Amino acid sequence: MRIGGEISPDKSKPPQMPATTNESVFVSEKPKYTLDDIILPNRVREDILDIANYVRNSKRVFEDWGLAYTHRYSKKMGINLYGPSGTGKTMAAHAIANYLKRDILIVNYADIESKYVGETPKNIRKAFEAAKETNSIIFFDEADSILSRRVTNMSNATDVSVNQTRSVMLMIMNDYQDFIIFATNFIENFDPAFMRRIAVHIQFELPDxxxxxxxxxxxxxxxxxxxxxxxxxxxxxxxxxxxxxxxxxxxxxxxxxxxxxxxxxxxxxxxxxxxxxxxxxxxxxxxxxxxxxxxxxxxxxx
Known part of the structure; x- marks a missing residue:
């Protein structure tokens, strides 16, 4: 449409990717905390230890006890740490990585979100690739921003992009054979499809x-x-x-x-x-x- 001799932008169309962009960079780091650094109720600490020992006991469970045949796709482990802000979820993610003697790769929504349609799913893939290449535990902080419910009444390109991002995340979670740690203050915002694919949910509560x-x-x-x-x-x-x-x-x-x-x-x-x-x-x-x-x-x- 022309207005005053100029072409007005079509706001119904999503922004187009420029010819050149900077590559997203996801960098792993050494965990900052150990289990001894966190003060938690005994129940939560035991739940974390159960998860942290998953890898250490994998050979015994899957090979010696034969669960590699009955639970063929269970070598992956999705963990969701949920509860009020300030209760130690992020510290616990670091502590789990430390316990496993691995680096941690922290992903926030701001790291992967892009205004260019189709780029956010690509950034998610890059994050998982970086974790795999560095043998790091991937940790999604404020995960409800990524795992929230899909849009049911799509009306624009942004809605389509949101659903595309959720679909890509689901596919990766299905195939990724390693630890994935999530943390959220708002578990009620999670899409049920993600809830089903996360094996363990550990509730963090305000301290007694x-x-x-x-x-x-x-x-x-x-x-x-x-x-x-x-x-x-x-x-x-x-x-x-x-x-x-x-x-x-x-x-x-x-x-x-x-x-x-x-x-x-x-x-x-x-x-x-x-x-x-x-x-x-x-x-x-x-x-x-x-x-x-x-x-x-x-x-x-x-």
Whole structure:
């Protein structure tokens, strides 16, 4: 269509791939954490150890006990770590790779998403190829961005691209004979097809009283002067994560340093906790508002 002598772009068509582009680069790294670095309930720790020992016991199970014939396609292992933010899912992924003495290749949606139709599936393939070439454990963080439900009422090229990406991911998961680790705060967003292809789902929960005590002790340095009552904090604040505790200690320490106090006061820690909890409540309110405003009939990623 011509407007004022110029050709207006056709917005119904997807952006076209330019003649030359930079190749996506996926780089593996050494795991940053071990199982000893993570404070978890015993149930979660045992579940992780069961998974981490899968490879070590594969010969005995598949060859010596004959399950290579009865479970022909079970040498692959999809693991999904799900639960609230800050509960140790990413640390656990590193710890599993460390336990297996392998590097980890971390993939975020921003690493593979492309505005050019057809490029996102290619980037997913490149990520898996890089993991295979480097013998790394591939880890998809915030995996609900990739494994979310497919669009049912497609109306444009973007919807088609989303479904294409999901289909490619399903095919790769069917064929990939190695560990794949996923982590998500929103397991309810997963497409059922992906849920069926992931062998193990490990739920991470906010720490109980015993874990909160251990976490406060972990993050309060022995060299930091303070008047903090760990037992009181652990009892008083139930709905906080390990990440929240870490941040509260850090913010309280900086406040004490700014005021040139001789020690880190418990009141500073509690003030930091209240700020963290208030921000969480505000975030949840925004999410509820967003869901209530969605009347399109399509699945919308939150």
């Amino acid at each position: 009283y015993e874990c909160r005590v251990k976490l406060w002790k972990r993050y309060i340095s022995n060299k930091m002067p303070n008047d903090i009552d760990i037992a009181e904090l652990s009892k008083k604040y139930e709905g906080i994560s390990g990440s929240d505790i870490s941040n509260a200690v850090l913010m309280a320490a900086f406040k004490a340093a700014r005021h040139e106090d001789e020690d880190v006061k418990q009141s500073y820690v509690e003030e930091a906790i209240h700020n963290i909890l208030n921000s969480k409540h505000a975030n949840e309110s925004l999410k509820r508002f967003s869901r209530e405003r969605n009347f399109s009939g399509k699945y919308v990623q939150q």
